[in-house]
Amino acid sequence: MTTQTTTVRLAAGDTEVTVEPEQGCRIASLxxxxTELLLPGEGHGAFVMVPFCGRTDRGRFRSGAETxxxxxxxxxxxxxxxxxxxxWRTVRADGRTAAFTWRLGEPWPWPGTVTQLVELAEDGSSLTLTLGVETASDSFPAQAGWHPWWRRNLGRGGSDVRVEFHPAWQEERGPDHLPTGRRIPPRPGPWDDCFGMPDGVDVxxxxxxxxxxxxxxxxxxxxVYDEQEAAVCVEPQTGxxxxxNTHPRFVTPLEPLEISTTWAWRGLGAGDARGAG
Structure with a gap:
């Protein structure tokens, strides 16, 4: 059954998720x-990045012989x-899971369809997001990912968040904020930087x-982007x-572009968020 609504709310265990399909299908609240984990407000929460992630050099890219x-x-x-x-259009929402679609077109040169699945675990201990990008005709290069704004501090008197991950390399960032193409050993933050994790993202x-x-x-x-006072961003993406321009991944009629991420949480000690009111 097709559902049309401006806001979709999912719940399981002690977790509540709010999705706003008409605002880019962003996760507005977790x-x-x-305890709210995402920074609220327009442009925040966790938004979808499609059909490209991060910056594209001066808004130009080549595909085949065309620029x-x-x-x-x-x-x-x-x-x-x-x-x-x-x-976005809400295709299905059943209380714990939901599916959404969006038509890809102008100003993008090719038509296609983007799907996002939002799935809350039965016990409310994790959230899985899945994006799929399909072409309606010709093959085209694309990227997909998410840009979540995690609150630096949960606002309950505790310490700021710590971010731990172990990348294989860091993409050197040029003065134009684009990777130079040179891979360097990972450096300490603050970051607005891209990292390679060939065994999969794990943060x-x-x-x-x-x-x-x-x-x-x-x-x-x-x-990883942590240069703002209120939040840190940890962004899994396909490129x-x-x-x-540098690592094109083509969406073809036989091979869509797909990416999933799972966010799982557990409370710690007396300050356990599961016991917060």
């Missing part, structure tokens, strides 16, 4: 036992794709004595920034 130009929504570059600005966020959250994905690329 509350565990009453394509995209709107430069963060001059001088294009950034984060267009799905986050789209009005742990820890709010000491409150909550531990793991972010996993079979995707091999990760961007690096400017990847339409």
């Amino acid at each position: 509350r565990v036992a009453g 394509y130009r995209l709107p430069r929504n963060e001059p001088p570059h294009a950034i984060h794709g267009f799905a986050r600005d789209g009005r 742990t966020l820890t709010w000491p004595d409150e909550l531990e959250l793991s972010i996993t994905s079979r995707a091999e690329w990760l961007v 690096p920034p400017n990847g339409l």
Whole structure:
């Protein structure tokens, strides 16, 4: 049965998830036992990045013999794709899981369909997101991923979040905020940087004595952005920034682009978020 609604709310155990399909199908809220984990507000929460992730150099990329130009929504570059600005359609919502679709087209040069599945575990201890990108006709390069804004502090008197991960390399970032193409040993933050994790993304966020959250994905690329005071962003994605030019992954009629990520959490000690009101 097809469902049309402006907001979709999912719940299981002591977890509540709010999805706003008409606001780019973003995860607007993730509350565990009453504690909000995502930074709220327009442009925050956790938004979808499709059909490209991060910055595309001056909004231009080549495919075959053609050069394509995209709107430069963060001059001088294009950034984060267009799905986050789209009005998605709710296909199904059953209380714990939901499915959404969005038509890919102008200003993107090719037509296609993007699907997002949002699945809350039966016990409310994890959330799995899955994106699929399909072409309606010709093959095209694309990227997909998520940009979640995790609250740096949960606002309950505890310490700020710690971010732990072990990448194989870091993409050197040039003065234009694009990878230079050189891989370097991982450096300490603060970051607005891309990392390679060929065995899959595996990141742990820890709010000491409150909550531990793991972010996993079979995707091999990760961007971490922690230069803002209120939040940190941990972004699994199918390619690096400017990847339409440097690491194109083609969506074909026989092979869609797919990516999944799972966020799983557990409370820590007396400050356990599952006991918060």
